[in-house]
Structures are given as structure tokens and as C-alpha cells.
């Protein structure tokens with residue numbers, strides 16, 4: 493099982509949006525995938541409950557299943573949606589269980605300040621230092637080539653982590669959240685611009701673990 497941890501201590505930074513869409517992409521590639529919803533707010537659990545049965549299946553790892561044995565699920569992929577404020581032992585444990593880490597980041601001064609400390613801690617993790625745990629930042633709600641994007645790019649450049657993709661601010665994500673959908677479940681006419689923006693991100697994921705059909 494390959495585990496992607498989605499983490500940023502700031503609430504509203506885009507963790508659930510990223511987790512649900514990464515899972516939706518993998519499911520669309522016919523991968524056996526589940527979301528491990530570690531957030532007490534249970535946003536991705538609720539998203540899964542709204543997900544139409546006809547869409548590619550995504551499993552849920554809840555607290556019960558986590559206590560038992562998630563391995564019994566025979567999953568190829570686990571996407572961990574983490575709570576706001578993740579730090580200390582809980583953060584270290586989450587990093588230990590991950591094969592890849594994605595950090596969503598919105599271009600606000602507050603979010604960048606909160607993320608600075610977090611990225612500093614992540615950079616000090618043994619697996620990250622040894623180069624065994626790839627960490628990538630995803631710019632959320634920002635268009636490349638805007639001033640906000642430049643500021644965010646400069647901020648990320650002060651760390652050793654790559655800025656993998658820019659995902660624009662659009663109602664498409666808001667509607668997906670409401671409908672239990674990912675952008676990959678939508679028709680081309682509605683989501684083509686977003687699929688384009690996801691390409692470097694899905695490529696980065698696939699670079700570190702085989703995804704059939706990519």
C-alpha cells in the first residue's frame with residue numbers, strides 16, 4: 493500500500509480538496525484507493541457519503557478500521573486527510589506512515605506564516621532528510637503568473653521542497669465538494685482547464701509509485 497499524506501496545520505488551506513481530488517484521480521485510474529479521514533470534522537467522510545454510487549469507488553478508513561487492520565482492505569493507495577493543527581508526535585507518526593507528502597498552501601500571509609514552522613519541522617524529519625520521503629507543495633486558489641503566485645513561489649523557494657502545481661480558485665472545486673465528486677469525475681467541458689493544472693501533480697505522484705494507465 494502506498495500512502496499519500498496531505499497535511500498543513502492551517503484550517504482551510506485545501507487539505508480535503510486535495511485529498512478528495514487525489515483519491516478521485518486514482519479511483520478514475522482504476523486503482524484500489526481509500527481516504528483515511530483523520531480530521532474530527534470528518535469533511536472527507538461526508539464527501540464520500542455524498543459520492544454517487546456510479547462514480548469510481550473510493551473506500552473509507554475510519555477510526556474503527558484504523559484500530560483493526562487497514563492492510564486487510566487490500567488497498568493499493570491510502571490518502572490521509574489530516575486535521576488542522578497537526579504537530580508534535582501526531583505529525584511525526586503521520587510522516588512515518590507516509591510514502592509521499594503533499595502540502596496545500598494558499599497565498600495568504602497568515603497561511604504562509606503558519607506553514608513556515610510546519611515545513612521546517614517536516615524538513616527535519618529523518619526520512620525527509622535522507623531523501624526517502626518526497627514532499628511537494630501545491631499552491632491552492634491561485635493562478636500562476638499573478639503577483640500572489642510570485643509571492644508564494646518565493647516563499648516555497650526558501651525551502652528545499654518543490655512547488656508542484658498551481659490550482660486556480662474556481663467554483664468547480666466548491667461544487668465538487670458539495671456533490672461528492674472530484675474534477676476527474678466531471679465532463680471535459682467543465683473541467684478541462686483544471687485537468688490541465690493537475691497534470692504536473694499527477695505526474696509527480698506517479699513518478700514515485702506506479703499508477704497503471706498514466
Ligand SMILES: Nc1ncnc2c1ncn2[C@@H]1O[C@H](COP(=O)(O)OP(=O)(O)O)[C@@H](O)[C@H]1O
Nearest residue numbers: 503504505506507508509633660661662665666
Ligand atoms: N481551488 C479552489 N477554488 C475554490 N475553492 C476552493 C479551492 N480549494 C479549496 N476551496 C474551498 O476552500 C474551502 C477550504 O478548503 P478545504 O479543502 O476544506 O481545506 P482544509 O481541509 O485544509 O480545511 C472549502 O470550502 C473548499 O471548497
Ligand SMILES: [Mg+2]
Nearest residue numbers: 507508531535
Ligand atoms: Mg479538511
